[in-house]
Amino acid sequence: MRPQLRPTLTGACCLLAVLALLATAINYGNNLVFFLAFLLLSLWLQGAWSCWRNLAGLGWQPTPDLSGFAGSRLELGGHPLPGSGRSHRQLRLTQGRSRLGSPLFLGPALDLSDTASPEHQTGRLGLSLPCPPRGRHQIDALQLCSTYPLGFWQARLPLPPLQIWAYPQPEAGASLPGESPNPAHRLQEADDFQGLRPYAPGDSPRRINWRVFSRREELAVNCFDGGRGGQTLWLDLAGTDGDLETRLSRLAGQVLEAEHQGREYSLRLGAWSCPPGRGPRQRQRCLEALAGYGAEQP
Incomplete structure (x- = not known):
């Protein structure tokens, strides 16, 4: 999938500032204000391209065991897979959106730069969610997002749904039953x-x-x-x-x-x-x- 791009609140304010500067420059015929307006507009447009490119070409590999216990926290995680050979910075794992477009759940930021250590390049992005009731469930609306480099734009890369298991909440202090008369299979054998x-x-x-x-x-x-x-x-x-x-x-x-x-x-x-x-x-x-x-x- 290709990243989805939209301006942030900071980016919208930046665009309003550009319009205000242009109106002022036209009204007073001030070349310096024209220069500031077009400089800010160029940064706004370049930020859109850099933000989109930061997520382009990324893949996603979730951890093999996606499970948790009902009533506790579900720890989702995985590893971004950079396939383009470029640097990818300030990556976050999110789920859903609020009405203002900000993420409902936000994981820690992660950089996958070409100058980072191998451990850092293969770092894990995690997300903690409330674990659903017992059973098998599908987690939707997971996305990789980034506001790199200036915070004017936010790029989101939709991820495939994840299938998770919600185990029964284990009883505290559960004691083991008595041993069965049926012996377990041997773990080691001798020749006699x-x-x-x-x-x-x-x-x-x-x-x-x-x-x-x-x-x-x-x-x-x-x-x-x-x-x-x-x-x-x-x-x-x-x-x-x-x-x-x-x-x-x-x-x-x-x-x-x-x-x-x-x-x-x-x-x-x-x-x-x-x-x-x-x-x-x-x-x-x-x-x-x-x-x-x-x-x-x-």
């Missing part, structure tokens, strides 16, 4: 075979003893000495008390607590469940399922 045990969700298919299955039609898993791991945590919506939003909030708190303790866990929402795991991917998957529960199929 120690026997068989019943299959548990999350076990690697490579460890299933298929000979036993062919004889008994029961899944059994090979056990090895030196394996480390523990019991998996099953976070189940059906086993949580309270109304729906309270239960989802408690489960969100338990997911965060399990990640904090480095535990393996699984989430079950009705007929849907995810295999045991841990880490950022598991956390994101479970929180997205909680956010979309009841609104869309996780």
Whole structure:
């Protein structure tokens, strides 16, 4: 998209000053006033071209994980992508407009100049917004804007809508449930075979003893000495008390607590469940399922 250009309040006052100077110069036949009027007009016109060019050729790369917790602040961010090789100065991330044309939400200014350090050139533009209710939402009216160089004009570059997740607000002090008798899959194996045990969700298919299955039609898993791991945590919506939003909030708190303790866990929402795991991917998957529960199929 091409930048949109409009004068600021300062630019409108500058144009009125030019008209006043021209009227005065014509009335009194003063060449010095003519010179001042045309000098100010040239600065006003040059400012329009420089302001538009400052945003021309820019791209935008949002951060991969755009999410927040309902009732808190949503931190949006991304990186401008200068594709023209020129300097880009005083960039800001905004959303919407007020009636006077000023931004409703304004991020910090950022310069992408050819003389800046590499860290500065790849700087992040952020914007803090109120997080919407639980679910998946679309954030519209995001723009890059700039009033460089003189503040007479404001250029705006519309950005594509962003899809974000609003997770349930986690319950404070949510305690983890008791451990399930089903063991979690082993994180490490040794070479010493120690026997068989019943299959548990999350076990690697490579460890299933298929000979036993062919004889008994029961899944059994090979056990090895030196394996480390523990019991998996099953976070189940059906086993949580309270109304729906309270239960989802408690489960969100338990997911965060399990990640904090480095535990393996699984989430079950009705007929849907995810295999045991841990880490950022598991956390994101479970929180997205909680956010979309009841609104869309996780």
